[in-house]
Amino acid sequence: SFPNNKEMVQFVSKEIEKGKLVAIKGIGGTHIACSTMKNDVLLKLREAKGKRKFKPFAIMAKDIPSIEEFAELNSEEKKLITSFRKPIVLLKKNSDYYLSEWVSPDLHNVGVMLPYAGIHYMVLREMGEPTIVMTSANPSNYPMFIDNDEIMEKLPYVDYFLLHDRKIYQRNDDTVIRINKLGKNFSYKFIRRSRGWVPEPxxxxxxxxxxxxxxxxxxxxxxxxxxxxxxxxxxxxxxxxxxxxxxxxxxxxxxxxxxxxxxxxxxxxxxxxxxxxxxxxxxxxxxxxxxxxxxxxxxxxxxxxxxxxxxxxxxxxxxxxxxxxx
Structure with missing residues (x-):
């Protein structure tokens, strides 16, 4: 047990850095968080998720300077990723890319988002590393987990759980977008249209x-x-x-x-x-x-x-x- 929430978050953040898997319940469902730097934990997560042998994991970065250390970011991408909608944006890896190859194996791009819930800000604030993997906790083709008992039952491979007792009324996956550039013009390509856009008509x-x-x-x-x-x-x-x-x-x-x-x-x-x-x-x-x-x-x-x-x-x-x- 912890005397307060701050110490609990500090503990979890340090465990992520050490290579542990942590289930974090947010506002639309549950993510599994881990280090973006350690191959062992990324391979363990891929094995646990079954069908994610090579599919890319989304990552959450502390801020824009943190993103610019490993990815290219143009003005439209920066505008989108910092907007109130906070989607995952597919960004091209830059020449200084230093994250594990198992984050997005054999791909030239990586999906990145910024924190959008209070718990995300708290965890990243306590982290020494500027990024964490944030992938949905549910197996392929299953809805996101929102019930605490179900989360703990269905994720036996997770080392720690960072949960809350507020009811999630509607599940909502992270939106995923790629920005296409043609000449001087930009256009959005939705890979997945969800949180931040729904139910906008x-x-x-x-x-x-x-x-x-x-x-x-x-x-x-x-x-x-x-x-x-x-x-x-x-x-x-x-x-x-x-x-x-x-x-x-x-x-x-x-x-x-x-x-x-x-x-x-x-x-x-x-x-x-x-x-x-x-x-x-x-x-x-x-x-x-x-x-x-x-x-x-x-x-x-x-x-x-x-x-x-x-x-x-x-x-x-x-x-x-x-x-x-x-």
Whole structure:
């Protein structure tokens, strides 16, 4: 036991530097933190996470000068990474890159974010090292862990737990963005749109008036969305819906949006693939949300339709689209 929270955080911070794994519960879920410098602990974490043999880990840096020691950072990237949204931004490693090769093996870039919760600031303030790995604690295809008992039960390989007793009402993964530069112009490429952007709507050139449509999507990298008038309102990142836990998370996220917007769904659109869980469960979804109409869409046609919407093409215009997927 510790006499106060400060000493507890000091202890945990020093243990991270020594090469220990620490589960840290934040505001949208739980991360596993470890040193970015020690190969042994990074390999242990990769082994524990199973499918993360070579996938990159996100890191959290203390401040901008700390980032500039190992990564290139242009003006737009700096503006984005310091914004109130605090996403993970993919940055090019610089010639002085000194972090372990096992942070992002065989890649020229690394995902970096700054602290966005009080506990993050407290931990990094006590650290001698300016960066830590901050990767989601949940295994692939599972929702983020938010219940303390579940966190301790599902993470037996973790050395320490830094938790709080506040209820997380809605899980929310970190947003991941890459900034593309073409000439003097910059554009955002969302790898994952979630914390910091949700439930901010996208504005469409099409107005469906008083109708409310739920688009569920396919199965992988799912982000269901409501369309109301000209607004498309995505949920947070849900992930791949092949497990009951993730399916239930998807339902909770949809219910949350409906409560926020005080809405009832008129029509649901979903993928026509007969073996996707989102398709095989359509009768349950119709019953759960009391939906009268439903439409199944061909997967690649939906991809092309989304690009047409993005380019503000009218639904009655004829287009030729090529969807390269899978």
């Amino acid at each position: 996208l504005i469409s050139h099409i107005d469906i008036k008083n109708n409310i449509i739920l688009g569920i999507g396919a199965e992988m990298h799912l982000i269901p969305s409501l369309m109301k008038g000209t607004r498309i309102i995505p949920t947070q990142h849900i992930g791949t819906v092949t497990l009951l836990e993730t399916y239930e998370y998807m339902i909770e996220a949809i219910e949350h949006l409906l409560n926020l917007y005080n809405s009832k769904i008129d029509t649901v659109a979903y993928d026509m693939h007969p073996q996707y869980m989102t398709s095989t469960s359509i009768d349950e979804i119709l019953n759960l949300f009391d939906i009268e109409k439903h439409t199944a869409y061909q997967h690649h046609e939906a991809h092309i339709a989304s690009v047409a919407l993005e380019q503000k093409i009218h639904p009655e215009e004829e287009v030729i689209g090529i969807a390269l997927d899978g």
